[in-house]
Amino acid sequence: MDAATFRLLGHQLVDWIADYREQVETRSVMSMAKPGEVRARFPPTPPATGGHLAEALRTLERDLMPGITHWNHPSFFAYFPSNTSYASILADIVASGLGVQGMSWQTSPAATELEEVVMDWLRQMVGLSTAWTGVIHDTASTATLCALLCARERASSYAQNAKGLQSGEAPLVIYASDQAHSSVEKAALLAGLGRAHLRLLDSDDRHALRVDRLKSAIEADRGAGLRPCAVVATIGTTGTTAMDPLEDIAAVAKQHRLWLHVDAAMAGTAMVLPECRQMWEGVEAADSLVFNPHKWMGVGFDFSAYFVRDPEHLIRVMSTNPSYLRTAQDGEVKNFRDWHIQLGRRFRALKLWFFLMDVGVEGLQARIRRDLQNARWLADRVKDAKDWVLMAPVSLQTVCIRHVPDELQGDEEALTCHNLEIARRINESGKAYLTPSMLKGRQMLRVSIGAECTERRHVEAVWSELLSSVTHQH
Amino acid sequence: MDAATFRLLGHQLVDWIADYREQVETRSVMSMAKPGEVRARFPPTPPATGGHLAEALRTLERDLMPGITHWNHPSFFAYFPSNTSYASILADIVASGLGVQGMSWQTSPAATELEEVVMDWLRQMVGLSTAWTGVIHDTASTATLCALLCARERASSYAQNAKGLQSGEAPLVIYASDQAHSSVEKAALLAGLGRAHLRLLDSDDRHALRVDRLKSAIEADRGAGLRPCAVVATIGTTGTTAMDPLEDIAAVAKQHRLWLHVDAAMAGTAMVLPECRQMWEGVEAADSLVFNPHKWMGVGFDFSAYFVRDPEHLIRVMSTNPSYLRTAQDGEVKNFRDWHIQLGRRFRALKLWFFLMDVGVEGLQARIRRDLQNARWLADRVKDAKDWVLMAPVSLQTVCIRHVPDELQGDEEALTCHNLEIARRINESGKAYLTPSMLKGRQMLRVSIGAECTERRHVEAVWSELLSSVTHQH
DSSP, X not given: OOHHHHHHHHHHHHHHHHHHHHHGGGSOSSOOOOTTTTGGGSOSXXXXXXXXXXXXXXXXXXXXXXXXXXTTSTTEESSSOOOOOHHHHHHHHHHHHHOOOOSSSTTOHHHHHHHHHHHHHHHHHTTOOTTOEEEEESOHHHHHXXXXXXXXXXXXXXXXXXXXXXXXXXXEEEEEETTSOHHHHHHHHHTTOOGGGEEEEOBOTTSOBOHHHHHHHHHHHHHTTOEEEEEEEEBSOTTTOOBOOHHHHHHHHHHHTOEEEXXXXXXGGGGGSGGGGGGGTTGGGOSEEEEOIIIIIOOOSSOEEEEESXXXXXXXXXXXXXXXXXXXTBTTBOOGGGXXXXXXXXXTHHHHHHHHHHHHHHHHHHHHHHHHHHHHHHHHHHHHSTTEEEOSOOOSSEXXXXXXXXXXXXXXXXXXXXXXXXXHHHHHHTSOEEEEEEETTEEEEEEEOOOTTOOHHHHHHHHHHHHHHHHHHO | OOHHHHXXXXXXXXXXXXXXXXXXXXXXXXXXXXXXXXGGGSOSSOOSSOOOHHHHHHTIIIIIGGGOOOTTSTTEESSSOOOOOHHHHXXXXXHHHHOOOOSSSTTOHHHHHHXXXXXXXXXXXXXXXXXXXXXXXXXXXXXXXXXXXXXXXXXXXXXXXXXXXXXXXXXXXXEEETTSOHHHHHHHHHTTOOGGGEEEEOBOTTSOBOHHHHHHHHHHHHHTTOEEEEEEEEBSOTTTOOBOOHHHHHHHHHHHTOEEEEEOTTGGGGGGSGGGGGGGTTGGGOSEEEEOIIIIIOOOSSOEEEEESOHHHHHHHHOOOOGGGOXXXXXXXXXXXXXXXXXXXXXXXXXXXXXXXXXXXXXXXXXXXXXXXXHHHHHHHHHHSTTEEEOSOOOSSEEEEEEOOGGGTTOHHHHHHHHHHHHHHHHHHTSOEEEEEEETTEEEEEEEOOOTTOOHHHHHHHHHHHHHHHHHHO
C-alpha cells in the first residue's frame, strides 16, 4: 500500500468510527450472532494475491458488525466498563503509526520517558505518595501474577535463582478473600504455589475480607509449618465492588511480613476523587498495587497501571540481561522490559497523555461523580421497589440486585431461573446488556454503570426494562 | 471530545503518519536524545482542565520525535525488524475505535471467530498440519511462559491444582541451548522451576543445540533422580538465527516424553516460503510453537502466534471459571481468555486480516525472498572483504559479522573495543542502526535485514558505512 492509499483509507476509517460512535445507541448492545455465523462469512483459505483491502473495508458493516457486542454503547451495563475515549483512539493511531518498541530506553527514549511522566501524573491523580513508581502493564491479571512472583521471591530469598519452588522447603501460602478476582487464583496456580496453598477466606456480609479469618489462617499455617507469603486486598471486588479493610489487612501483613498486593483494578479510577480515598486508606503500606485506566477511566485497552514501592526488587525478579539487549545507557535510565513479563512494548503512554490533555483531571472527576450519582439513583429506586432487593452495598458504580417475588421467596433454585430469565430477556432485547452472576450461592444481576456515554436517561431506561421484564414474565 | 473534533484530528493524524512514513528515511535512525531530555519537555503535574489535545498534537514533532528511534526506517538493522504495515495501522484504527473485548465469545463473537479464521489461514501459510490450533498472544515471551507452564503441569499431573511445585517431589528440569532467547530462562524462573533446573546446553559451531549434549544431560538428570520436563528448540536464534536440529530433538523428546516447545519467533515468518520449511522439519512432533507475525511479517506489534496441538490441555492449565464470566454459549464456542495469562483481549485478529487482504500470500512471499537475497548479498560482500569475518551461517536475514584487522588478531579485548566503536560510530551517525552483541565471548555486529521498506540500496549503504567506519578509524 502506498501513502496515498493509506491516507484515503485512513480518512475513511476515521469517519467510519465516528459514524459508528455517533449511532451506536441505535444498535443492539449484545451481538445476536449465533456461534459460527461470523466465521462462515470468511473464506477458509488466505488470499493468494493482495489489493483487496479497500474491498474488505466495504464489507465491515455486513460481515463483522453483526458479531460485535458494543462495549461503548450507553446501555452497556455488563462486566465492568471498558471505555475507549476518542482521545485514546487518536493516540493509538500515533502509537501504531510510529510502530516503535519501548523495551529499552534506547529503542525509543520518548516511549520510556513519556511513560515516566504520565505514570507520575497518574500517581498524583489518585493521591499516592512519591514512594510509588508506576509502569504500564497490559492487564491486571498479568500485574497480579507479577506481584505474586515478587512476593514469592522476597519470601524465598530469590529461590528462582536457585532451585525455584523445587527445594522441598516449607510451602509458601497466599491469602485473599473469597470475592477476590479469578486472576488471583490463576496467578497463584501459575506461580507454582498450588491450590493447597491458596486461602480464599470468608468475606463478611458486606463481602469484604474478614481480618479475623486472615489472622487465624496465618496462625494455623504457621502452626502447620507453612510460610505465609502474601495477601491480596481487593478494593472494589468484581462481584459487588466490595472494599477489603485495607488498613487492618496492612497491619496484619506488617506483623507477619507478608507481601501486600492491592487489586484496585476497577476502584483505582475512583481515587481521582478525594472523597473516595478513604476507601483505600492504608494503601501506603502496600508493596504493590494495580488498577486499570482501561476500565472506567477511558484509556483504551490495554493499559493497566502497576505501582510498586521497590522497583529494584521488581527488576531483580523480572530482568534478564542478554548481550543483544545491552545498551550504552543501561544504569542511568529505565529499561521497562525488566518491569514485567513481556519483552516487547507498545508506546502505550501516548493514550494516557492524549486522554488527559483532552479531558483534564477536572473533566474526569466530573464524569466519575456523574457515574457514582447514577448508581446511587438506581440503588434508591431498587430500595423503594416492591420485590426488588439490593444484594450488596453500592460503594461505587455497580448495583447488584435481584427480583424476589413473594411466591418464590426462599426457593433459591426458582430465584436463579427467574433472575437468569430477566437477564436473558434484557440482553436478547438488545436494549441493554448486564451480567448475571452468583454471589455466595445466590443469583443476582450486576448493573455496572460507567460507559463514557451513559447518561441518567440510560440508567432510567434499564430500570424500566428491568421492571417491565418482570411484569411481562408474570 | 465530540465526533466532529475526532474526525478533524483523526484525519490530521492519519496524514501526519503518512508524512512521517514518506520522509522517515531523512531522519536519524537511532534517537540522539540524552537521558532525561524528552521528560523535561513535559510538565511535572497533570493538566487540571481539558481541551488541550489539538495543541498537544502540534507539539508532537518538537517534543516527541527527537526521542523516537525509527523501527520502520529502511536503514533499521538492529535487533529484529518490528514491521508495522500501513494495513496494520488501519486495522488498529478499527480495533481501537470499536474498543471491544474478546475475552469470551459472547463479549464480541466477531473477535473470536475472525481470530479462528486468520489463525487458521496463518497455519496453512506456514505449512502446519490441521493438528494445530492457533491463538493470538501478545509476545513470544508470554507464549513461552505459557508453554513451560503447560509442560510443568503435564509432567506433574496438574500439580497446580494440588501443592504446586511445593510438594517436595523430584524437581522438573528444562532444556534449551545456550543460544536460546532470554525469555526461556525468564519463563523457567518465573514458572518456579529454578535456575538449578534449567540446562542451557552447549551449542555446536553453527550455534545450534547439540543433541548429544541434550541426551547426556537428560540421562544425568534422570540418574540424579530429577524429572526431565521440557525442551525448547529454537528455529532462528536471536543471536545468529541458528537452527536447532528439530527432528533429532523431537526424537529425544518423544523417547523421554518431554514437552517440545518450538521458539520460531523470528523464523516462523520465513515458513511462508516452501523452500524454507526444511528448516523446521520435525515441527509436527512438537507440543507448542510460537512465532511473531509482529516481527518480520508486518503485522504491527503486538501479535504473537501461539499454536498448540492440545487446546484442552492449554485450557485446563489457563482457565478459571468465575460465575461473572460464564455465558450461555460456553461449551460450544471458544473463550480465548482461557488460552493465555491475560483476561482482557484487544481485537487483534483485524491486523492479520487487513494485512493479508492488502498484500496477499504471494506479495508477502516476494518480500521475504527479497530480504533473504539482500542478506545473502551482504554475506557475500563480507566473505570477499579483507579483514571482515562472518561469525555465523546466514540462514535467514541476519548477518553477523566483525572486523578483524591484522594488528588485532587474537586480542579479544581489543577486538571488542574496535567493533563496539564501529557500532557506536554508525549508530551515532544516524545513517543506520545495528546491534552489537556477544557470541560465545566474541564481540560481533548484527545486521538484521527485513524492515518492510529496506531495499538493496539500503543494504549497500550500510555496507559502505561499515567499510568507511573502518577506514576512518585507522
